[in-house]
Amino acid sequence: MTQNRTAVITGAGSHRGIGQATANALAAAGWHIAVLDIDEASAKERAAEVSRDRGVSAFGVACDVTDVDQVDAATITVESELPPIGALVNNAGITSPTRFLDVTDDEWDRIFEVNVRGSYLMTKRVAPGLAEREFGRIVNLSSVSAERGGGVFGGVAYSAAKAALLGFSRALARELGPSGVTVNSVAPGLVDTDITAGKLVPERKEAMVADIPTGRAGTVADVADVITFLCRPESSYLTGVTYDINGGSHIH
């Protein structure tokens, strides 16, 4: 099965990250794949793996989503190398555990730049083509921390930035709905990735898992499956929604 459309996934270079899993899942559903990442080598590596393992066209492009020129250049490259863009997954994100009383202005700005402005810039460049072709799926990576005011790493800047993406998604869903473009958010809880494995001490992770109703951390596949579902052509009536993917952690 092929969609004859391209899914653009930002921050998909990370080995064992949510972006990589999403690229694989969307490729398995027939999408051609553009892997964007600030790290050019890993973007190209992941794209080569996807195309080798899944038999779709895939292209890896260096792109810092906070840099207007790089976003412009990457979008143009994807449009010239691959079939028309049909989906955008704004996955590139950075986190920070810094407590509010310790956070610097620069750190606050950087968290917002990557998570919020990066998603804005990518969407601003990609959405016109989606609206013109009257089909599009946009998925933004929020976090359980947007709702709960603290998540895996807990920082105020991160929670605020991920909450901003919820408002962004809902307002955009309203605006782009008539053009056949859906906009949704996913809000993962604790997910086992290199980032969580490297930064969480085992005792902290055990305590967090004990608080999850399903009794386990999420996997990248848990998140990728929901994103792939939202990107299906048949998911045209789902928009402006936030999908909690957290084993029940959102139950208060």
Ligand code: NAD
């Ligand atoms: P990850 O660190 O494995 O992957 C993030 C990727 O983004 C990396 O490949 C990195 O190079 C890239 N990146 C960073 N800054 C960039 C920039 N300016 N431009 C382009 N690419 C950039 O992280 P992950 O755990 O796979 O998380 C993916 C997304 O899911 C993030 O938005 C994160 O906030 C969100 N999330 C993760 C968890 C979790 O527990 N892992 C939970 C909730 C939400």
